[in-house]
Amino acid sequence: MPYTLFIGDRLFSSWSLRGWLMLEKFSIPYETTMVGLYSGTMAQDMKGMEPARTVPAMKTNVGHVLSDSLSMAETLAEENPDAGLWPKDAGARALARNLVAEMHSSFSALRGECPNNIAFVWSDFTVSDAVKKDLARIEELWALAHSRYGKEGSPWLFGEYSLADVFYAPVCCRMTTYSLPQSEFAKSYIKATLTDPAFQAWRKEALEEVHDPFPYDLAFRKADWPY
Template sequence: MTHRLILGDRAYSSWSLRAALLVDRFDLPVETDFISFLGKSVAEQLTDTPPARTVPTLVLDDGSVVWDSLAVAETLADLFPDAGLWPAGISERATARALASEMHSGFAALRTMCPMNLRVAYRDWDPGLEVAEDLRRIDVIWDHALTRSGGPWLCGDYSIADAFFAPVAARIAGYGLSISDSASSYVAAHLAEPTFRAWRAKSLTDGPDLPQYVRDYPQTDWPG
């Protein structure tokens, strides 16, 4: 039996994207399966993987179930310690963990008002004060990390911290949100990253459009 990662819709499941980028970019020997966001609920489709029945879910080769995205990332780092999912240096690793943890628990306004949708891009939309405040905080922590690392990634080489912020970069790009120049460069690095590009390309034809993720804003071409 091999390790198995269960993922949701490529276009819309931001938490699935985080876990999938780690498996794909670091070429981890983990089997991936997908479930649909149409028809039965996610929980109904994952009745054999309690207790949370959410995506992503990692099922280890011994049958153990890991159901939280940060726990999935940590478990992958434990399973494949030589892959370099976390930075090697203690200081860089500490910063990466702080960044991933803040992403995991924060930025509720951005995540609520700007659901990830890799199939469309919007323009001329005012995100409001709460989203703007999230963006200011993102600017601060990204600038802190990028100043130390020199870029293009937050803590040296691409790590769990970057995978966790990939859907944030997609939201900023997809909704045409205003950020600093250094943050814009970091977003551009994500949009150009081959693993992200491959995931997005597959998302364009991987199932139907889901109307609950569409917003009635003016649309434009996907940036880049």
């Protein structure tokens, strides 16, 4: 029996995107249950999934519940050792774990000031110094990973696609949605992430969601999503 994945509204739930990518991108069989994150049915939809109270959450084939993206990632890597979730090389794996952990615990300005929304772009968003600081650190981490472990011809941080790319995919979304400053490397990494067929499939389904009123409707100029 495959894993059961619980996710929220695809347009907005950045953590759900991470949970979904860590199964989808590594060809691990799963079934999806949608949770009404914005419609208010979340608690009811997640009945029996204690201790989970946020999405993503996952149930394994023997009924173990993982209630956080990081615990899901570690469990999936442990139970699917040949799927390639972490880089094979020990040094690369250590750095990838650092990138994932830092994403999971940090960047509160970027997360707080730029709520995830993959419907369209805000073209004249005002970027605060705190967000610029988060971006500088993210770019530093990406450059370090790519310079040490990236592979010629591959856009991914550690050569092969890994959990590090999973955890930074929603950052690529935010940097696009809010037209945030991007280095040349960031531009090509973001393009690879957002034109990847898995992300495109996620966004296609997201665009079918109806939200009225639309959350996070800000007073900036709207532009089309570029990819």
